[in-house]
Amino acid sequence: MSGAVDAPPLVLGVLVSGSGSNLQAVLDAVSRGELRAKVAVVISNVASAKGLDRARAARVPAVALDHKAYGSREAFDEAVVEALRAHGVTCVVLAGFMRIVTPVLLDAFPDRVVNIHPSLLPAFPGVDAQGQALRYGVRVAGCTVHFVDAGTDTGPIIAQAVVPVNEEDDVEALRARILAREHELLPAVLGWIAEDRVHVERDVAANARPRVRISPGRRPAS
Amino acid sequence: MSGAVDAPPLVLGVLVSGSGSNLQAVLDAVSRGELRAKVAVVISNVASAKGLDRARAARVPAVALDHKAYGSREAFDEAVVEALRAHGVTCVVLAGFMRIVTPVLLDAFPDRVVNIHPSLLPAFPGVDAQGQALRYGVRVAGCTVHFVDAGTDTGPIIAQAVVPVNEEDDVEALRARILAREHELLPAVLGWIAEDRVHVERDVAANARPRVRISPGRRPAS
Numbered sequence: 320m321s322g323a324v325d326a327p328p329l330v331l332g333v334l335v336s337g338s339g340s341n342l343q344a345v346l347d348a349v350s351r352g353e354l355r356a357k358v359a360v361v362i363s364n365v366a367s368a369k370g371l372d373r374a375r376a377a378r379v380p381a382v383a384l385d386h387k388a389y390g391s392r393e394a395f396d397e398a399v400v401e402a403l404r405a406h407g408v409t410c411v412v413l414a415g416f417m418r419i420v421t422p423v424l425l426d427a428f429p430d431r432v433v434n435i436h437p438s439l440l441p442a443f444p445g446v447d448a449q450g451q452a453l454r455y456g457v458r459v460a461g462c463t464v465h466f467v468d469a470g471t472d473t474g475p476i477i478a479q480a481v482v483p484v485n486e487e488d489d490v491e492a493l494r495a496r497i498l499a500r501e502h503e504l505l506p507a508v509l510g511w512i513a514e515d516r517v518h519v520e521r522d523v524a525a526n527a528r529p530r531v532r533i534s535p536g537r538r539p540a541s
Numbered sequence: 542m543s544g545a546v547d548a549p550p551l552v553l554g555v556l557v558s559g560s561g562s563n564l565q566a567v568l569d570a571v572s573r574g575e576l577r578a579k580v581a582v583v584i585s586n587v588a589s590a591k592g593l594d595r596a597r598a599a600r601v602p603a604v605a606l607d608h609k610a611y612g613s614r615e616a617f618d619e620a621v622v623e624a625l626r627a628h629g630v631t632c633v634v635l636a637g638f639m640r641i642v643t644p645v646l647l648d649a650f651p652d653r654v655v656n657i658h659p660s661l662l663p664a665f666p667g668v669d670a671q672g673q674a675l676r677y678g679v680r681v682a683g684c685t686v687h688f689v690d691a692g693t694d695t696g697p698i699i700a701q702a703v704v705p706v707n708e709e710d711d712v713e714a715l716r717a718r719i720l721a722r723e724h725e726l727l728p729a730v731l732g733w734i735a736e737d738r739v740h741v742e743r744d745v746a747a748n749a750r751p752r753v754r755i756s757p758g759r760r761p762a763s
Contacts (some may be wrong), residue, residue: 439664456750456752457661457701458696459661476678528678532708
């Protein structure tokens with residue numbers, strides 16, 4: 320595999336609250352050899368989350384941390400950071416993680432906390448993005464992979480994918496159509512990060528939003 | 542042409558403030574026989590607008606109405622409505638018309654005032670949509686054709702088209718890429734309206750946003 324000699328695999332920690340189908344997409348991409356990364360730990364704030372079962376099935380450490388057992392969001396995030404560090408994680412993926420994260424997590428992994436959101440941000444942040452899109456009446460929808468910042472779904476955008484909205488769509492139909500693209504986009508973006516091609520540029524003097532630059536891919540060694 | 546026997550052509554009034562390249566796209570679609578419509582009048586609030594020259598070149602009545610000569614937005618819109626009615630207009634197209642329209646115009650042509658905006662609404666309404674998109678750092682952009690309501694770029698969406706945003710884009714590059722899609726999308730939507738396939742559905746009881754329904758196209762008569 321190209322690049323295998325000059326970079327260790329990306330060490331991922333994946334945070335889930337529910338089904339974890341995006342986690343599964345990442346695990347599958349790794350096992351197929353399409354993503355040069357290792358999922359070192361999966362953490363959920365919900366002990367019954369199916370995502371933890373998916374982790375165990377892939378022989379990945381599965382950690383349940385009940386957020387209700389902590390006195391504050393920061394205290395919970397400290398426990399999350401401790402678990403991530405204990406497994407050598409260098410990049411954190413929020414894959415259907417339904418908790419607001421604090422600077423405790425963000426500062427521990429600067430520009431290395433990635434979220435996937437089922438809308439074309441900045442449209443329709445927050446919960447029920449697909450329902451928001453249908454109620455607004457847009458004709459195109461999609462998903463966004465972005466670095467997480469202190470806001471809700473406001474961080475620098477890495478990649479987006481588009482799907483049509485059809486006349487007869489209900490929320491479930493639109494959700495499924497977007498989810499299929501999420502399962503492609505998230506492993507692809509993690510692959511770019513694994514190749515160290517994704518960087519956040521900041522122009523503090525210009526008071527500009529941070530921008531993501533993606534450098535061109537290297538050709539496979541021949 | 543199919544449908545020619547059962548519906549008169551759509552009678553369009555196009556409002557422009559500047560170059561009017563979308564007006565030109567409509568004129569060209571009409572002259573090529575791709576859009577069963579007639580541009581009956583072009584109105585500009587800017588006497589020097591190139592859009593008026595385009596109208597004259599196509600032998601379409603070109604009317605300049607200086608908004609500064611009217612005491613209010615409503616008085617200006619009354620003059621616009623008068624000119625539109627004098628030319629038998631049934632559907633109004635805002636094609637780079639840089640004035641806020643009032644209920645005087647909207648109530649005169651209910652659900653028949655169409656705007657084209659260079660973003661994937663509801664993202665980036667208002668001026669400099671392309672610059673807004675670049676500064677935000679989105680990876681996809683596009684254009685939206687919608688019915689105009691009392692808000693700024695908030696009305697019910699009829700159609701949207703998508704373009705990629707490239708790493709090296711400046712505003713001009715993105716503007717040109719979107720504009721090429723505008724020139725396709727606007728005549729296409731007007732064609733649907735000419736075929737009476739575009740309707741706004743209102744569910745006042747549910748307090749829902751008005752939604753646009755587009756009925757399927759008829760097969761050409763064989």
